[in-house]
Amino acid sequence: MPPSLNLGHRMNPYTLPADQIAADPPTQTHPNWRLLLRETRTRIWMWYIGLIVLFIGLLTPVTYRIVSEQVNQRLREEVVEEVAEFRQELATAQIRNTEQLRRFMLDYLQTEPIEEDQYFIAILQQQFLQASPVELPEAMQPGSELMEIWQTLQQPTHGEQSVRDPAVIQVIYYAEPIEIAGVLQGTFLSAYIAADEHREVRATMRTVILVKLTILLIASLIAWLVCGRVLRPLRTMARTARSISESDLSKRLQVEGNDELAEVAKTFNEMMDRLQGAFTGQQQFINDVSHELRTPITIIEGHLELMGDDPVEQQETLALVADELDRMKRFVNDLLLLAKADQPDFLRPEVVELGAFLDELHSKAKVLAICECSLAIEPEIVTQQVYLDRQRITQAVLNLVNNAVQHTPVDGKITLGATIAEAKLRLWVRDTGTGIALADQQRIFQRFIRLSGPQRSEGAGLGLAIVQAIVQACNGHVELDSQVGRGSTFTLVLPLLTCGQRNQSPQSS
Numbered sequence: 001m002p003p004s005l006n007l008g009h010r011m012n013p014y015t016l017p018a019d020q021i022a023a024d025p026p027t028q029t030h031p032n033w034r035l036l037l038r039e040t041r042t043r044i045w046m047w048y049i050g051l052i053v054l055f056i057g058l059l060t061p062v063t064y065r066i067v068s069e070q071v072n073q074r075l076r077e078e079v080v081e082e083v084a085e086f087r088q089e090l091a092t093a094q095i096r097n098t099e100q101l102r103r104f105m106l107d108y109l110q111t112e113p114i115e116e117d118q119y120f121i122a123i124l125q126q127q128f129l130q131a132s133p134v135e136l137p138e139a140m141q142p143g144s145e146l147m148e149i150w151q152t153l154q155q156p157t158h159g160e161q162s163v164r165d166p167a168v169i170q171v172i173y174y175a176e177p178i179e180i181a182g183v184l185q186g187t188f189l190s191a192y193i194a195a196d197e198h199r200e201v202r203a204t205m206r207t208v209i210l211v212k213l214t215i216l217l218i219a220s221l222i223a224w225l226v227c228g229r230v231l232r233p234l235r236t237m238a239r240t241a242r243s244i245s246e247s248d249l250s251k252r253l254q255v256e257g258n259d260e261l262a263e264v265a266k267t268f269n270e271m272m273d274r275l276q277g278a279f280t281g282q283q284q285f286i287n288d289v290s291h292e293l294r295t296p297i298t299i300i301e302g303h304l305e306l307m308g309d310d311p312v313e314q315q316e317t318l319a320l321v322a323d324e325l326d327r328m329k330r331f332v333n334d335l336l337l338l339a340k341a342d343q344p345d346f347l348r349p350e351v352v353e354l355g356a357f358l359d360e361l362h363s364k365a366k367v368l369a370i371c372e373c374s375l376a377i378e379p380e381i382v383t384q385q386v387y388l389d390r391q392r393i394t395q396a397v398l399n400l401v402n403n404a405v406q407h408t409p410v411d412g413k414i415t416l417g418a419t420i421a422e423a424k425l426r427l428w429v430r431d432t433g434t435g436i437a438l439a440d441q442q443r444i445f446q447r448f449i450r451l452s453g454p455q456r457s458e459g460a461g462l463g464l465a466i467v468q469a470i471v472q473a474c475n476g477h478v479e480l481d482s483q484v485g486r487g488s489t490f491t492l493v494l495p496l497l498t499c500g501q502r503n504q505s506p507q508s509s
Contacts, residue, residue: 040234041227048223049216056212064205071201072172075192076158079174082120082190087176098125098185101178105188106130117196123187126151137193139163140171150175153187170194233261237268249276285447289335296324334462338447341469347389354418355382361394362416365401369414376417386425387497388474393427396470399463400429400490407488408433420496428491435484445478
């Protein structure tokens with residue numbers, strides 16, 4: 001029989017019992033030590049400590065080997081010195097037979113003082129005679145392998161022998177054979193066991209290692225603090241970068257010193273200055289564009305709302321709307337031109353005869369001008385052929401003419417001209433208008449900047465910005481000479497490219 005179902009109580013599928021909730025493990029956060037290992041400070045510190053540990057690891061065995069070798073060398077010199085003293089005593093005694101040699105060697109062993117771990121051994125007729133001290137280590141006793149080697153020596157021998165006995169470890173000796181009447185009668189041997197010396201070396205090395213580890217610990221702490229101090233500008237830079245928002249680009253780093261980090265901080269501040277300037281310019285550009293577009297839209301909207309049923313009124317309203325739409329179209333086209341000025345295909349140069357081109361510019365300028373408009377050109381350059389973009393240069397010159405018309409009274413004069421000097425083509429537009437104040441002469445090339453003049457300006461303040469963009473695309477520049485009340489001269493300074501030089505033009509493709 002299946003179990004009964006209780007349908008009177010339904011459990012919420014998203015609700016867990018209280019005991020199960022209590023049993024759930026807490027959410028694990030990312031271990032702090034992993035974050036610490038990712039820090040540049042930690043990595044630099046670990047590299048520093050690793051190099052020190054590697055240095056200590058390599059230096060310690062080398063130091064032990066050098067010190068051990070110095071100890072062995074000292075023992076070698078001492079055994080040679082002891083045998084040399086024995087030789088001098090033997091020469092003084094004037095030994096003539098084996099018995100005298102035996103008595104001399106026994107007497108020498110009994111009277112000559114010896115140092116700790118030093119042994120004198122006398123061998124007579126290839127047999128062990130006596131040793132001082134009498135108690136020899138097992139590895140040096142009669143019958144041992146080492147003693148058998150000594151008993152058969154026939155030449156002065158300087159040797160070292162390693163043994164398994166931990167109380168000896170190594171025997172350093174010097175053996176001097178003794179001859180009487182040219183016949184080998186015995187051997188005198190001075191020997192040192194190096195066990196105690198090497199134990200002292202190892203004890204010293206343990207002390208040195210402890211000192212090195214202590215220094216390593218102190219150096220590690222100092223290195224950690226120094227790394228933190230050195231990298232503090234980077235952390236400050238990171239905090240500053242995190243605190244920068246779209247609404248606040250004014251934060252800057254404090255530059256201290258003249259090192260690489262100070263240079264990084266200085267470069268960061270310069271980058272932020274450029275970003276702030278670009279962002280401010282972008283905001284200003286958006287505000288100016290919205291203002292320039294909002295005005296004609298408002299005019300169109302207002303006139304359409306007020307337009308009645310009168311056909312004449314409707315015609316006038318439509319004409320006004322068309323005029324405002326044309327103005328908006330020109331404004332958008334100007335913005336597009338400025339946007340395209342940096343593109344590779346912005347210029348399309350061609351071979352142009354300078355005289356005919358200037359006549360063409362003069363004819364178009366006379367249509368725009370409401371005052372006298374003349375042309376000044378040197379006769380020798382009339383037939384000069386140059387390589388330039390006819391359309392863009394025409395647009396730039398006519399923008400200058402239009403600017404001159406707006407600031408020149410009816411009884412004034414506008415003059416177009418051209419000269420060639422120092423491989424430069426100079427096209428200029430001169431007027432006798434109001435002139436431009438010195439404080440405004442750089443500002444007028446910015447976008448949406450308009451100065452007041454005798455004539456009403458219908459533009460959006462983009463004319464001179466377009467002129468500068470075109471000339472800069474041609475690798476040239478604009479010069480301005482102006483005096484308030486006397487007029488202005490705008491000069492387009494362009495690199496002179498003749499027909500033979502046109503393949504060198506950066507925009508010729």
